[in-house]
Amino acid sequence: MSREDTPTVSPVSLRRRPSRTVPATIAAVCVTAVGGLLAWAAIARLVDSRWPSFVGWTHRNVGDLTWGSAAAITIAVVLALVGLVLLVSALAPGKPNAFVIDDSDLGSDEVASTELIMTRKAVAKLATAHAHQVSGIDSVSATVTSRAVRLTVSSPSAQRDDLSQRVTAAVREALDAVRLTPAPQVTTTVRTTQP
Amino acid sequence: MRVFSSGLNRTWLAIVGLVLLLTGALATMVATGLLTKVVSGSARTSVPASGDRLLERGATDFFADQGVIIATAVLGVVLALLGLAWLIAQVPHTKAAATLRLRDDASMGLTSATSAVLTDVVVADLETLPGVNSATAVLRGSASHPQLTVTLTASDRTDVRSLLRAIQTGPVRRLARSLDTTVEHLGIQVDVSPERRTSDSVTL
Numbered sequence: 436m437s438r439e440d441t442p443t444v445s446p447v448s449l450r451r452r453p454s455r456t457v458p459a460t461i462a463a464v465c466v467t468a469v470g471g472l473l474a475w476a477a478i479a480r481l482v483d484s485r486w487p488s489f490v491g492w493t494h495r496n497v498g499d500l501t502w503g504s505a506a507a508i509t510i511a512v513v514l515a516l517v518g519l520v521l522l523v524s525a526l527a528p529g530k531p532n533a534f535v536i537d538d539s540d541l542g543s544d545e546v547a548s549t550e551l552i553m554t555r556k557a558v559a560k561l562a563t564a565h566a567h568q569v570s571g572i573d574s575v576s577a578t579v580t581s582r583a584v585r586l587t588v589s590s591p592s593a594q595r596d597d598l599s600q601r602v603t604a605a606v607r608e609a610l611d612a613v614r615l616t617p618a619p620q621v622t623t624t625v626r627t628t629q630p
Numbered sequence: 631m632r633v634f635s636s637g638l639n640r641t642w643l644a645i646v647g648l649v650l651l652l653t654g655a656l657a658t659m660v661a662t663g664l665l666t667k668v669v670s671g672s673a674r675t676s677v678p679a680s681g682d683r684l685l686e687r688g689a690t691d692f693f694a695d696q697g698v699i700i701a702t703a704v705l706g707v708v709l710a711l712l713g714l715a716w717l718i719a720q721v722p723h724t725k726a727a728a729t730l731r732l733r734d735d736a737s738m739g740l741t742s743a744t745s746a747v748l749t750d751v752v753v754a755d756l757e758t759l760p761g762v763n764s765a766t767a768v769l770r771g772s773a774s775h776p777q778l779t780v781t782l783t784a785s786d787r788t789d790v791r792s793l794l795r796a797i798q799t800g801p802v803r804r805l806a807r808s809l810d811t812t813v814e815h816l817g818i819q820v821d822v823s824p825e826r827r828t829s830d831s832v833t834l
Contacts, residue, residue, distance in 0.1 A: 446777050446815035447633050447725060447770065454634035455643060456720055462646050463716035470709025477703035481696075494685060503680025508661045515654025521647030525640045533819065536794070543798040545806035550817045551794060557822040564786035564824060613790045 449552045453529035462521060530581045534558060537614040553615060555579040562586060562621070565609040566602045573628055575602075579619070584610070586623045595625040635719040642716055730773040732809070745769040748805065755801035756780065761788030763823050777815040778802065783823045790820060 472489070479487045500507045536551035553561075559577040562584050566575040573589040586606060592598050602623045610619060659665040666677050678686075692698060727745040749767040756765035763783045771777040784793055797818065806813050 444771055444775070444777070446817065447779060449779065449817045449819045451634070451636060454636040455639040456634065459635075459639035459643060460717065460720050462643060463713050463720065465713075466646065467710050467713030467717060470706045470711070470713055472706070474703055474706030474710055477699050477706055480699050481703065494690075498683065498685030498689070500684050501680065502661045502678050502682050502684065503663070507684060508658065511654050511657035511661050513654070514650055515658055518647045518650025518652070518654050521643050522651055523647075525643035525647055536790070536820070538794075541791070541794055541798060543803065544812070545803045546798060546813045546816045548815050549798075550815070551820070552818070553790070553820045553822075557820055560822040560824070561786055564822070 446548070446550070449550055450531050450533045450535060452531055455524055455529075458521060458524045530555075534581075534615040534617075534619065537616050553613060555581070558584060558610070558615065558619065561609060561613070562606045565606050566623075569598070569602050569605050571598060572602070582617060583620045583622065586621070587626065588623060589626045589628045591628050592625075593627060595627065599623040599625050633725050634722050638716070638719055724768050725770055727769050727771055727776070730769075730776075730809075732773050748808075752778065752780070752801050752805055755804065756782060756797065759793065759796055759800065761785050761793050771814060773809055774811055775814045776805070776809055776811065777817075778805065778813050779817040779819075781819045781821065783821045786822050786824055794818060794820075 476487050476490050479485075497510075533552040533554045536553055538549045538551050541549065541551065556579075559579045562577045562579070563575045563586075566572060566577070566586055566588060571590050571592045573591065575586060575588045577587075578585045584606065586602060588598070588602055590598055600623075602625075603621050606623075607621045610621065656665070659668070660678055661680070663680055666679075669677060693702070726749075729742050729744050730748070732741040732743065745768075749769050752767045752769075753765050756762055756767070761784050763785055765780060765782040767781075768779045769776055770779065780797070782793075782797075784790060798816070802813055802816055
């Protein structure tokens with residue numbers, strides 16, 4: 436069976452960094468609002484031969500301020516700070532949403548390239564589940580960063596060090612079996628509860 | 631699974647941020663009188679003094695000009711359209727393939743299949759695998775260069791690597807054979823959910 440030979444497209448990456456949707460949405464709304472107001476004011480001036488009332492209000496309340504006034508300095512500083520925040524949010528890389536799973540021995544003749552990932556949330560759930568399987572654990576919570584898994588377990592046992600080692604070993608074994616890259620560092624903190 | 635406009639957001643945030651930062655910094659330097667100390671010569675005379683108004687009378691005359699008003703209207707419309715396009719780009723999309731055209735001899739007719747039909751089959755196939763609680767799939771690209779993206783929720787007791795191997799040798803292989811080609815790119819996102827547990831009590 437033959438088919439149309441369309442050009443290949445670049446694959447969509449599953450492992451991604453934050454897309455900055457919140458600051459982008461706020462900035463896009465502001466740009467749209469400023470553009471809309473400018474267009475409205477100018478078109479109203481062309482059609483009615485006078486500026487809309489909000490232009491007069493802006494002129495009276497902002498245009499009449501002196502450069503040295505506290506209000507003008509505040510507006511200038513706020514403008515610079517907002518710009519700085521937007522610039523930092525654009526340039527800061529952010530944490531990736533997932534770990535890559537090593538696919539070196541998972542190849543297949545039917546697949547040209549693969550991208551296998553496990554989300555940080557999934558790693559936390561997997562770590563929590565395997566920590567729960569250790570005897571003597573009441574509750575577990577896990578925090579996963581891009582390079583580490585930090586577990587906090589509650590137990591009535593006073594053998595904190597022993598329990599910490601057993602939980603760390605169990606979780607590390609489970610994560611090693613998945614072969615995440617980079618392999619996260621596992622640490623466990625034990626909190627003793629009243630039996 | 632969905633595609634977000636990350637690159638677009640970063641580019642426009644950097645542009646808007648830089649414009650605001652430079653404007654704000656320049657205005658702060660003017661307002662605090664710092665700029666008059668920095669610049670020298672004829673440029674110093676054009677810097678507003680701290681007692682000057684933000685909009686001098688000349689500004690009113692400037693905006694009375696017909697050409698300036700038209701330019702302002704055009705600038706406003708362009709800004710509004712750019713902002714609107716940026717806002718619309720925030721809606722995540724799947725970029726799923728359109729109808730895949732599988733062509734035999736043209737005189738014998740054309741065969742086509744929607745990507746949704748194929749992904750439904752792949753999902754049904756995935757959900758029969760042991761350890762898979764649920765799955766979704768998106769087929770991108772074309773019939774000759776298919777790209778499959780799978781999001782699956784596995785039980786927390788599942789051997790993930792065995793499951794990934796089973797996916798490639800099962801549902802993905804069957805998809806490739808049905809399209810009579812290799813899958814150009816396979817993306818699998820593994821999520822985890824707790825094993826369904828049953829509780830009971832035993833009295834000794």
